[in-house]
Amino acid sequence: MAEHYDVVVIGNSAAGLQALRTLRRHNQQLSVAIIDREDCPAYSRVLTPYYIGGHVPREELDIVDLDFYKKLSVTTIFGQAVVSIDPEKHSLQLADERQIGFGKLLIGTGAEARTLGVAAEKSCVLRHVSDAKKLIGLLKTAKSITAIGAGLVSLPLLSHASDEIEKHLVVGSGRIFSRVVDAEAAAIIEAKLTSKGLQIHKKDDIETIDEGNRLQLKLRSGLQLESDLLIVGKGVVPNTHLAVAAGLNVNDGILINRFCQTSHPDIYAAGDNAEGADFISGEQTIQGNWMTAVEQGENAALNILGHECPYQGSLKNNITEIFGVEVAAVGYCHDDVAEVVSSYNASTGRYRKVFLDEQQRVVGATLIGETNDSGLYYQLVTTRSVFPGKELLTGTANYAQTLFRLE
Numbered sequence: 023m024a025e026h027y028d029v030v031v032i033g034n035s036a037a038g039l040q041a042l043r044t045l046r047r048h049n050q051q052l053s054v055a056i057i058d059r060e061d062c063p064a065y066s067r068v069l070t071p072y073y074i075g076g077h078v079p080r081e082e083l084d085i086v087d088l089d090f091y092k093k094l095s096v097t098t099i100f101g102q103a104v105v106s107i108d109p110e111k112h113s114l115q116l117a118d119e120r121q122i123g124f125g126k127l128l129i130g131t132g133a134e135a136r137t138l139g140v141a142a143e144k145s146c147v148l149r150h151v152s153d154a155k156k157l158i159g160l161l162k163t164a165k166s167i168t169a170i171g172a173g174l175v176s177l178p179l180l181s182h183a184s185d186e187i188e189k190h191l192v193v194g195s196g197r198i199f200s201r202v203v204d205a206e207a208a209a210i211i212e213a214k215l216t217s218k219g220l221q222i223h224k225k226d227d228i229e230t231i232d233e234g235n236r237l238q239l240k241l242r243s244g245l246q247l248e249s250d251l252l253i254v255g256k257g258v259v260p261n262t263h264l265a266v267a268a269g270l271n272v273n274d275g276i277l278i279n280r281f282c283q284t285s286h287p288d289i290y291a292a293g294d295n296a297e298g299a300d301f302i303s304g305e306q307t308i309q310g311n312w313m314t315a316v317e318q319g320e321n322a323a324l325n326i327l328g329h330e331c332p333y334q335g336s337l338k339n340n341i342t343e344i345f346g347v348e349v350a351a352v353g354y355c356h357d358d359v360a361e362v363v364s365s366y367n368a369s370t371g372r373y374r375k376v377f378l379d380e381q382q383r384v385v386g387a388t389l390i391g392e393t394n395d396s397g398l399y400y401q402l403v404t405t406r407s408v409f410p411g412k413e414l415l416t417g418t419a420n421y422a423q424t425l426f427r428l429e
């Protein structure tokens with residue numbers, strides 16, 4: 023085989039990039055290549071709503087430049103999709119039919135946005151920078167926009183679009199952000215968004231889409247909306263087809279063990295395509311956040327290098343800002359825990375809710391208002407700490423002392 027590398031990484035994003043950094047931090051000798059079908063250095067998907075809204079220029083999405091890969095002596099194969107993996111031959115095939123051999127392989131192919139399954143020129147998902155560019159074009163002349171699905175894509179996008187535009191949100195469930203925060207937090211956020219002009223249509227769905235000069239959207243409730251753009255934020259589908267065809271064990275995501283290893287000992291997976299242990303429950307899950315992808319990418323790299331380093335498990339960790347409101351959710355944030363402790367100051371908008379297990383240990387936290395202290399809650403969860411007391415929630419606790427006690 024003409025081209026062979028000791029380590030090959032597929033996917034140049036959160037997981038893949040962190041894997042490269044970690045590989046090179048510990049080893050400068052191995053030959054390493056990274057492959058991505060997108061033809062650009064790694065960029066932040068999280069910031070794309072800010073780019074679309076005109077708050078961040080394209081170049082500021084970039085996390086690294088091409089020099090980064092050169093300095094690490096990593097071969098880049100960008101603009102080429104991997105079309106198949108042969109685990110037994112330790113090789114993969116690119117779209118241009120080139121064969122690449124590998125000693126160890128990391129699959130960090132992430133996920134794709136779930137589509138509605140109906141083609142409409144004025145409808146768009148957001149996952150890649152190419153989607154962002156399409157959205158910028160559609161938003162230029164938009165007077166009214168509608169989003170379906172109330173998660174980390176739709177809400178930041180609506181939030182960062184111009185204030186001049188009429189904005190609608192169609193939500194299937196009875197509340198927004200149902201996968202991110204608890205019901206009480208969702209109600210507080212919802213009241214703020216409504217006061218900023220967002221029109222929320224809950225327990226509803228889009229029944230028909232007619233595309234003329236403007237989109238005619240008929241909702242299940244009978245409401246008729248006229249829109250210039252439909253944003254589809256219905257979650258993601260993990261990119262598992264390469265793993266399935268290669269015969270690896272796959273559930274919703276590629277199944278990985280505590281070492282981020284798939285069912286083949288020389289193939290690892292990390293990030294939005296990987297299903298591994300959750301830190302709190304231990305159950306196999308796809309966390310679908312940037313931090314998990316980074317942590318798993320790092321862990322996979324360490325194990326590729328033979329460090330036998332088990333991963334502690336993934337954790338929900340979302341921080342975002344929508345319509346000027348900072349929101350953070352860390353760990354397990356559902357009301358079915360042993361105990362919850364909360365504090366809400368309606369005049370400042372500061373809300374804190376902590377979720378505790380039977381041993382009074384912090385398993386999750388939801389924060390609204392300034393979220394600078396979210397790292398502290400992350401620490402409390404990951405160190406399995408007993409709840410230090412209610413003064414933590416009101417902002418009167420000495421954070422430094424709390425952190426010191428944790429160490």
Ligand SMILES: Cc1cc2nc3c(=O)[nH]c(=O)nc-3n(C[C@H](O)[C@H](O)[C@H](O)COP(=O)(O)OP(=O)(O)OC[C@H]3O[C@@H](n4cnc5c(N)ncnc54)[C@H](O)[C@@H]3O)c2cc1C
Nearest residue numbers: 033035036037058059103104131132133293294310311312
């Ligand atoms: C608009 C938006 C907002 C978000 N906001 C947040 C947030 O606030 N907080 C948060 O934690 N997370 C957020 N996320 C999620 C976060 O971006 C993902 O969790 C993260 O990008 C996952 O990283 P990854 O490395 O697993 O995969 P991805 O970022 O999905 O990257 C996978 C890469 O693999 C490449 N690839 C796929 N298949 C192939 C193939 N066959 N051959 C070659 N290359 C391939 C793709 O081109 C892509 O570059 C957001 C995502 C979006 C889209």
